[in-house]
Amino acid sequence: MADDLGDDWWEERPVGAASSPDSCFRIEGTVTAALAVSEQSLLRMRICASPWSRSSHLLCTAPSPEGSGDEGGGDTEMKQEKTAPVPAPSKKAKQPKECFLIQPKETKEESTKTRKWRKKKITDILAKSEPKPGTPEDLQKLIKDYYSSNRSVIELEELNLPDSCFLKANDLTHSLSSYLKEICPKWVKLRKTHTEKKSVLMLILCSSAVRALELIRSMTAFKGDSKVMKLFAKHIKVQEQVKLLEKRAMHLGVGTPGRIKELVKQGGLNLNPLKFLVFDWNWRDQKLKRMMDIPEIRKEVFELLEMGVLSLCKSESLKLGLF
Numbered sequence: 001m002a003d004d005l006g007d008d009w010w011e012e013r014p015v016g017a018a019s020s021p022d023s024c025f026r027i028e029g030t031v032t033a034a035l036a037v038s039e040q041s042l043l044r045m046r047i048c049a050s051p052w053s054r055s056s057h058l059l060c061t062a063p064s065p066e067g068s069g070d071e072g073g074g075d076t077e078m079k080q081e082k083t084a085p086v087p088a089p090s091k092k093a094k095q096p097k098e099c100f101l102i103q104p105k106e107t108k109e110e111s112t113k114t115r116k117w118r119k120k121k122i123t124d125i126l127a128k129s130e131p132k133p134g135t136p137e138d139l140q141k142l143i144k145d146y147y148s149s150n151r152s153v154i155e156l157e158e159l160n161l162p163d164s165c166f167l168k169a170n171d172l173t174h175s176l177s178s179y180l181k182e183i184c185p186k187w188v189k190l191r192k193t194h195t196e197k198k199s200v201l202m203l204i205l206c207s208s209a210v211r212a213l214e215l216i217r218s219m220t221a222f223k224g225d226s227k228v229m230k231l232f233a234k235h236i237k238v239q240e241q242v243k244l245l246e247k248r249a250m251h252l253g254v255g256t257p258g259r260i261k262e263l264v265k266q267g268g269l270n271l272n273p274l275k276f277l278v279f280d281w282n283w284r285d286q287k288l289k290r291m292m293d294i295p296e297i298r299k300e301v302f303e304l305l306e307m308g309v310l311s312l313c314k315s316e317s318l319k320l321g322l323f
Contacts (some may be wrong), residue, residue: 231255
């Protein structure tokens with residue numbers, strides 16, 4: 001400052017000014033007062049500029065003339081600023097976020113290791129293959145497979161049925177009525193001569209009672225005036241069926257092998273007058289299974305064959321048909 005003002009400023013200074021301490025304190029007081037006033041004005045401008053200040057109209061008032069030059073007035077304004085409440089900005093409540101668990105993707109190696117070998121079922125095989133009509137060789141093979149575990153070689157040879165006991169098999173083009181007319185063209189004459197009770201001339205074996213009812217409805221063109229006997233266990237007791245067989249002569253019997261076997265055991269049904277035994281061979285249920293594909297029914301069929309059917313076939317008094 002001495003360079004800017006020049007040497008004249010020092011010379012014109014009153015005598016004793018540099019040596020008196022009161023003059024220095026007086027200058028410092030004026031400077032501090034001016035700084036305090038400038039700081040207060042800046043603080044008012046900032047508070048007034050803030051949008052969230054509710055009491056800005058109190059703080060933005062012009063300072064009084066007394067307060068601008070007086071330290072006491074500045075202190076009162078500072079107290080007002082300190083006591084004025086300043087609301088904090090409202091924060092929005094955090095909403096919970098959804099969490100998603102991401103499963104790790106299996107690699108090709110892991111998928112091949114965990115994959116288990118599934119045994120093929122007969123339904124899987126039959127669904128891919130085309131239906132084939134049954135043949136007498138199929139029945140002969142089933143008989144050998146069933147008795148091979150508990151019969152000797154000589155006994156198995158005795159179980160072989162002659163080809164003459166088999167009728168023409170269905171080639172999947174016939175209905176039941178047309179097939180029965182083909183294998184038994186003289187049915188009307190045969191049923192008129194049949195008068196023996198507890199017996200039938202023709203037996204049709206099927207897998208269930210529902211299927212038996214379907215077969216009975218589908219053979220109306222063949223049966224004519226023939227009397228048909230329902231031989232299944234659904235809603236019909238064995239004693240009731242025995243009484244019906246004893247009461248009159250029946251021509252046709254349609255039913256399951258289990259109930260027919262039970263009637264033969266109790267003496268309610270005689271197999272000697274039987275002339276035709278027809279298997280519902282080619283029909284498949286909802287699971288694409290045939291009658292002989294079900295183990296329980298297959299067992300009952302072979303037990304029925306041992307109750308005199310095989311001996312009648314060998315004597316050629318009984319004919320077998322595969323529908």
